[in-house]
Amino acid sequence: MADFRLGQEARTAGYRLAGFDTIGSTNSEALAAAAAGDPGGIWFASLQQTAGRGRRGREWHSPSGNLAASLLIVPDATPDIIATLGFVAGVALNSGLSAILPGGMVRIGIDGADGADGRSRIALKWPNDVLADGAKLAGILLEASKTPDGRTAIIVGIGVNVVAAPEGVPYPATSLRALGVERSAADVFEALSDAWVDTFRLWDDGRGVSAVLERWRGSAAGIGAPVAISQDGVVRRGIFETIDSSGRLIIRDDDGARIPITAGDVHFGATASAQS
The missing domain is CATH 3.30.930.10 (Bira Bifunctional Protein; Domain 2)
Known part of the structure; x- marks a missing residue:
């Protein structure tokens, strides 16, 4: 055993x-x-x-x-x-x-x-x-x-x-x-x-x-860095700002909007830019 x-x-x-x-x-x-x-x-x-x-x-x-x-x-x-x-x-x-x-x-x-x-x-x-x-x-x-x-x-x-x-x-x-x-x-x-x-x-x-x-x-990876989130074939891009009080990932897109993410596959850095 x-x-x-x-x-x-x-x-x-x-x-x-x-x-x-x-x-x-x-x-x-x-x-x-x-x-x-x-x-x-x-x-x-x-x-x-x-x-x-x-x-x-x-x-x-x-x-x-x-x-x-x-x-x-x-x-x-x-x-x-x-x-x-x-x-x-x-x-x-x-x-x-x-x-x-x-x-x-x-x-x-x-x-x-x-x-x-x-x-x-x-x-x-x-x-x-x-x-x-x-x-x-x-x-x-x-x-x-x-x-x-x-x-x-x-x-x-x-x-x-x-x-x-x-x-x-x-x-x-x-x-x-x-x-x-x-x-x-x-x-x-x-x-x-x-x-x-x-x-x-x-x-x-x-x-x-x-x-x-x-x-x-x-201890989080990627805060302040580019991130791509894949959700059912749709990719959202932005800057990983933080996680909120509910644990949702918050990204800031190119227009400055803060978008909460509840689920998805996360990619940082070079892998983020490669997502399509």
Whole structure:
């Protein structure tokens, strides 16, 4: 069985863990637990997924040695507030990586996503990715389900390319190993589990959303840079100004109008100008 372990803060907070060497999907395992009445606060972590999935039903490639982790929680919040848990996950993952990666790799106040200074740097990409030098290092997927007593269960799925990045995908991807970092999936998970406790406590059933979003902005890729948003075949272009209090991406177009974006595929820098 995989040598996953919860961090000290996660253990103290009462989180539980089910670890696997390989699994179809950690999100599916968590959804099944929710349907069976699990009260939440349990992580499912695996070194490999054979049927992982990402946003919009896309396949999430996860070869052996990478991290696939899903957390089942039953938050006491309205649906619009629950939707901001993706930002909680992003901030927690960024914090967890900061705890185990060499100094300088996780930077604050990123002004772009292309790594033009030639140094590895990790940043959050709206709405649910973690980038390293503009290439995808990790992804986040939220799924919802009903518990037997009618409450809303949320599955926070997180995949990190630890030893290998997927090939043949329509976007640049990288791994910790490709960045010269030799840490195990268990190391990443332990740091993530502790960072989640701190960030989820800050979120505080939605009362701390603004504080979480402020932390997310501080580690965001591409703020102030050109951005292109693909939405069902339509491309919107502008400057990425910020995310608002609801977590929507705000772009400023050539006419100076500020446009809120609730969903779409985001492209920065050179990839933004290439979109059509």
